[in-house]
Amino acid sequence: MAGDSLEMGIQNRMGKKQHVTIVHDNNMHDKSFIELVKRYHDIKMVDIESLCAEDFIQSLLIIVQVNLTDPKILRPLKRKMALPEREHIPVLFLLDDFNRREIVQSNILGATDYIAYPCPDSNFIEIMADLVNHAVEKSWAKLSKIQEAALKVSLKVVENTFSNAAKGLEIAQHEVKDSCDLIIEATAKDGLNNWMNAIRQHHNYTYRHSMMVCGYLTSFGMLLGVKKSDLQLLAMGGMMHDIGKAMTPLDILDKPAKLTPTEWKVMQEHPKNCRLILSVEQWDDDMIDIATHHHERLDGTGYPDALEGSKVSDLARMTAIADMFSGLVDKRSYKPSMSAEKAIEIMLETEGQLDIPLVKAFRSVVLSGEDKILAFQK
Ligand SMILES: [Fe+2]
Ligand SMILES: [Fe+2]
Structure with a gap:
């Protein structure tokens, strides 16, 4: 494996086990993916305001499911995504409509990947596994x-x-x-x-x-x-x-x-x-x-x-x-x-x-x- 640490691998510098962070807003979205994530990883739910540098340090993967057309959400999200701690952490955006505007926004925000959600479970698991494994393998360099x-x-x-x-x-x-x-x-x-x-x-x-x-x-x-x-x-x-x-x-x-x-x-x-x-x-x-x-x-x-x-x-x-x-x-x-x-x-x-x-x-x-x-x- 799969990898946390010795303050190596993917266990971070504090020796804490890493999790998948899910960033959410107050809008109605299909949240059934959360159960899929839980099958494989511990999760932490955060809203945009409370998302902080430590969340990036502690995360294997960040999944963002928010309304990308709402400027009140975009502004703070942009700030958080620009934090230096975010740089090596994969971020997956779940798009409600998969329209051009959402795709452009997620790219501007620095998405590692995005997917229209809801989608078949197997597609979601595959994209999540790819992103996590990529992060895990990167951590092997340590x-x-x-x-x-x-x-x-x-x-x-x-x-x-x-x-x-x-x-x-x-x-x-x-x-x-x-x-x-x-x-x-x-x-x-x-x-x-x-x-x-x-x-x-x-x-x-x-x-x-x-x-x-x-x-x-x-x-x-x-x-x-x-x-x-x-x-x-x-x-x-x-x-x-x-x-x-x-x-x-x-x-x-x-x-x-x-x-x-x-x-x-x-x-x-x-x-x-x-x-x-x-x-x-x-x-x-x-x-x-x-x-x-x-x-x-x-x-x-x-x-x-x-x-x-x-x-x-x-x-x-x-x-x-x-x-x-x-x-x-x-x-x-x-x-x-x-x-x-x-x-x-x-x-x-x-x-x-x-x-x-x-x-x-x-x-x-x-x-x-x-x-x-x-x-x-x-
Ligand atoms: Fe066995
Ligand atoms: Fe066996």
């Missing part, structure tokens, strides 16, 4: 060179692998390996925090989650002192562990609500699909094990093979821990993010399912001193 390269390259690789797998095309194994080598180098040199926090705002949950599990497993492997080849295996396994989701229908994969029991059954097919995809391409057996068995539980209640106890490998145990942690701390449209402390607490209560000594070791990956994941603190 990372170290190696972290920025690791993020850019590996995110592209994740996108390509999912896209190719969905189309039944071959996944370039060497690209996955090369990008994981960059992640290992970046993590070894500069730690996990900065780049992991920087990925957190990426709009695509599956990509973000794959990158997060990759990062946690890399750091976990380093903490346990595993050899280089195993570290590569863990990083690559983390990146590819959910590749089977490329075969999951998007309306289930990206559903902005809890899955129904039937949808959940379809979702649970993904480890089997991981095995299918990776076996056909003759990936390393350990990689296939990681991807196929990261939902197995030691008491045999997991899937797809209901493996028990010693039949669950160390690699699958480690991946199950990184996977569950990432799922708990990440924000979804239907659930808020959880603090790292709380997530570990919950995982320690899964006696019989997760490997508890390993969870305790993992705790220091995400909670100890320097490597504390600041963005997960609530």
